[in-house]
Amino acid sequence: xPVSALRPSPPPHSTETTSEGxxxxxxxxxxxxxxxxxxxVALGTALAxxxxxDELLDKALTLALEFSGHDQGSLMLLAPERKSLTVQAAVxxxxxxxxxxxxxxxxxxxxxxxxxxxxxxxxxxAESLTHVPRAYSKxxxxxxxxxxxxxxRQAIGVVSLNATRQAAHLSPDDIEVxxxxxxxxxxxxxxxxxxxxxxxxxxxxxxxxTRLVHAQEEERRRVAYDIHDGLAQMLVGTYQRLQAFQGxxxxxxxxxxxxxxxxQDQFRRSLEExxxxxADLRPSSLxxxxxxxxxxxxxxxxxxxxxxxxxxxxxxxxxxxxxxxxATIFRILQEAVSNARKHAHSPRLLVKVARRAHHLVIEVRDxxxxxxxxxxxxxxxxxQRVGLMGMAxxxxxxxxxxxxxxxxxKGTQVMVRFPLEAIAGLERxxx
Amino acid sequence: MKTTQVIIVDDHPMVRxxxxxxxxxxxxxQVVGEATTGVEAVDLxxxxxxxxxxxxxxxxxxxxxxxxxxxxxxxPEVSVIMVTMxxxxxxxxxxxxxxxAGYVLKDVSRFELLQTIRTVMSGGSxxxxxxxxQCLQRLASHxxxxxxxxxxxxxxxxxxxxxVLKLVTEGLSNKEIAARLTVSVATVKTHVEHIIQKLxxxxxxxxxxxxxxxGLLS
Numbered sequence: 001x002p003v004s005a006l007r008p009s010p011p012p013h014s015t016e017t018t019s020e021g022x023x024x025x026x027x028x029x030x031x032x033x034x035x036x037x038x039x040x041v042a043l044g045t046a047l048a049x050x051x052x053x054d055e056l057l058d059k060a061l062t063l064a065l066e067f068s069g070h071d072q073g074s075l076m077l078l079a080p081e082r083k084s085l086t087v088q089a090a091v092x093x094x095x096x097x098x099x100x101x102x103x104x105x106x107x108x109x110x111x112x113x114x115x116x117x118x119x120x121x122x123x124x125x126a127e128s129l130t131h132v133p134r135a136y137s138k139x140x141x142x143x144x145x146x147x148x149x150x151x152x153r154q155a156i157g158v159v160s161l162n163a164t165r166q167a168a169h170l171s172p173d174d175i176e177v178x179x180x181x182x183x184x185x186x187x188x189x190x191x192x193x194x195x196x197x198x199x200x201x202x203x204x205x206x207x208x209x210t211r212l213v214h215a216q217e218e219e220r221r222r223v224a225y226d227i228h229d230g231l232a233q234m235l236v237g238t239y240q241r242l243q244a245f246q247g248x249x250x251x252x253x254x255x256x257x258x259x260x261x262x263x264q265d266q267f268r269r270s271l272e273e274x275x276x277x278x279a280d281l282r283p284s285s286l287x288x289x290x291x292x293x294x295x296x297x298x299x300x301x302x303x304x305x306x307x308x309x310x311x312x313x314x315x316x317x318x319x320x321x322x323x324x325x326x327a328t329i330f331r332i333l334q335e336a337v338s339n340a341r342k343h344a345h346s347p348r349l350l351v352k353v354a355r356r357a358h359h360l361v362i363e364v365r366d367x368x369x370x371x372x373x374x375x376x377x378x379x380x381x382x383x384q385r386v387g388l389m390g391m392a393x394x395x396x397x398x399x400x401x402x403x404x405x406x407x408x409x410k411g412t413q414v415m416v417r418f419p420l421e422a423i424a425g426l427e428r429x430x431x
Numbered sequence: 432m433k434t435t436q437v438i439i440v441d442d443h444p445m446v447r448x449x450x451x452x453x454x455x456x457x458x459x460x461q462v463v464g465e466a467t468t469g470v471e472a473v474d475l476x477x478x479x480x481x482x483x484x485x486x487x488x489x490x491x492x493x494x495x496x497x498x499x500x501x502x503x504x505x506x507p508e509v510s511v512i513m514v515t516m517x518x519x520x521x522x523x524x525x526x527x528x529x530x531x532a533g534y535v536l537k538d539v540s541r542f543e544l545l546q547t548i549r550t551v552m553s554g555g556s557x558x559x560x561x562x563x564x565q566c567l568q569r570l571a572s573h574x575x576x577x578x579x580x581x582x583x584x585x586x587x588x589x590x591x592x593x594x595v596l597k598l599v600t601e602g603l604s605n606k607e608i609a610a611r612l613t614v615s616v617a618t619v620k621t622h623v624e625h626i627i628q629k630l631x632x633x634x635x636x637x638x639x640x641x642x643x644x645x646g647l648l649s
Binding site: 267 | 443444445446447448449450451452453455456489516517518519520521522537538540541
């Protein structure tokens with residue numbers, strides 16, 4: 001590895017001549033070797049164990065200082081536009097340098113190291129050194145600056161260590177170890193950055209999905225009320241007028257009479273259809289009476305029509321759900337119940353909405369036909385497949401975990417667990 | 432024969448026109464006014480004192496339930512029939528507890544609409560016994576109904592009237608009550624009329640509501 005090490009005189013231990021001295025030198029060399037290993041292991045451990053980024057930078061810097069025998073350290077990271085370095089961590093000395101910004105274009109040691117992608121070790125007073133960056137004017141016994149290199153040799157920052165009391169006399173091996181430490185840190189930082197960006201992306205995605213559900217629910221509600229207040233009333237009015245007309249002029253001609261009552265039938269059916277569309281878009285009871293009552297109503301009706309005995313429990317302990325979550329839960333349960341009705345042929349049905357310590361669990365269980373979950377993913381009729389996928393998607397968007405268990409002849413259980421923080425509004429004061 | 436005076440309350444002109452047209456086919460019914468909001472309805476009822484109000488639920492400027500509550504408080508003798516798009520029993524319950532005598536959907540047939548008005552006027556019931564029982568059970572658990580607070584000290588009911596009232600709250604028709612008590616339908620009708628008068632309510636539905644919320648049968 002290319003190392004720029006400028007030093008005015010060789011280190012003192014290389015001048016020993018006696019045999020006692022050479023033993024001692026050997027011993028010290030061995031000790032130094034194990035120190036190098038220990039430093040690398042310590043950094044590896046720190047990188048693996050520390051989650052907080054600032055804490056990690058401080059730890060890495062401290063380890064580098066300990067190993068190198070320097071007493072002041074700064075860690076600078078390149079800004080995304082690659083034009084400046086910002087001090088992200090500082091250990092020892094005056095800490096006001098933290099968060100200061102250094103232009104890459106300047107003649108500082110840091111930018112010199114960054115551009116050349118190799119370490120620079122300086123020992124002795126500035127004026128006694130040659131080939132130093134032009135901005136270097138410090139009177140330090142020794143200092144070393146190393147680029148943070150991530151593969152493939154991309155510099156993302158600089159570590160700078162100063163000795164203010166006495167020179168550290170770093171050997172090329174020591175510098176190499178320090179560079180390895182810097183590179184390890186660079187990889188860890190890069191991973192942390194990737195992870196952070198991934199997290200932000202994921203959060204944005206989740207937020208977008210939530211907004212989407214919310215907007216969709218709002219839109220459905222708007223359309224429902226639009227139809228209710230406009231089209232439906234017009235149809236009703238026309239139907240009523242038709243009836244009034246028939247009442248005023250009881251038709252003499254049989255044909256006219258039949259046509260008139262045919263028209264009335266048609267209107268009546270149209271109105272039923274409109275009412276069904278409105279209820280599908282947005283059950284108005286959800287707005288006026290809440291989730292529990294709406295489910296109760298829906299299940300009572302579905303139970304009557306299907307001839308089920310329905311066991312319904314709703315125990316949310318005063319939990320107030322966000323409005324679009326109520327709609328989502330209602331729709332998932334509605335879909336599950338309607339699936340059971342179409343396919344299960346079960347004598348009874350269990351529907352449960354229950355609050356756990358950290359989750360809200362919703363469940364629909366029947367004791368009917370059941371099906372093979374794996375093969376149905378591919379083989380089931382398109383309606384059923386879309387129904388299952390729709391439920392799973394709705395659940396996932398609200399942060400819920402969707403689960404379906406079924407076996408031919410043993411019934412079906414659909415279950416979704418929502419984390420409370422994803423669906424809860426403000427807690428009601430008096431449950 | 433005395434005509435039944437009716438006020439139509441609905442924010443949609445086409446629905447008001449349709450209802451007016453349907454009512455016009457019965458000579459015993461006279462539409463004396465129309466209102467387009469709950470607030471207008473309360474005001475109009477105060478001035479015209481109709482026998483029956485046909486009331487929409489969803490309206491701007493005070494909905495039909497709130498308007499019914501207020502009308503029943505000020506004029507308990509006026510009968511209110513909800514005419515709505517909502518076919519949900521919860522609204523029916525709300526309407527009955529607000530003081531409504533009847534509840535029909537807007538796509539009701541002309542025959543049914545006229546029949547409901549006649550039934551309410553003659554002390555008959557529009558609720559089938561299932562719905563009546565459900566409604567009264569929920570009312571009992573809620574403990575009170577709007578429009579009941581203003582009622583003064585009612586006359587005591589006779590033992591026979593109490594018997595009839597009990598069967599009314601069970602949702603039985605006059606004919607069924609007559610069979611149960613082995614009396615004529617006309618006698619039952621008279622009993623029901625007396626009960627409505629003595630309880631100072633407007634109709635059979637509200638007599639049943641009063642029986643439950645005032646604890647008359649316990």
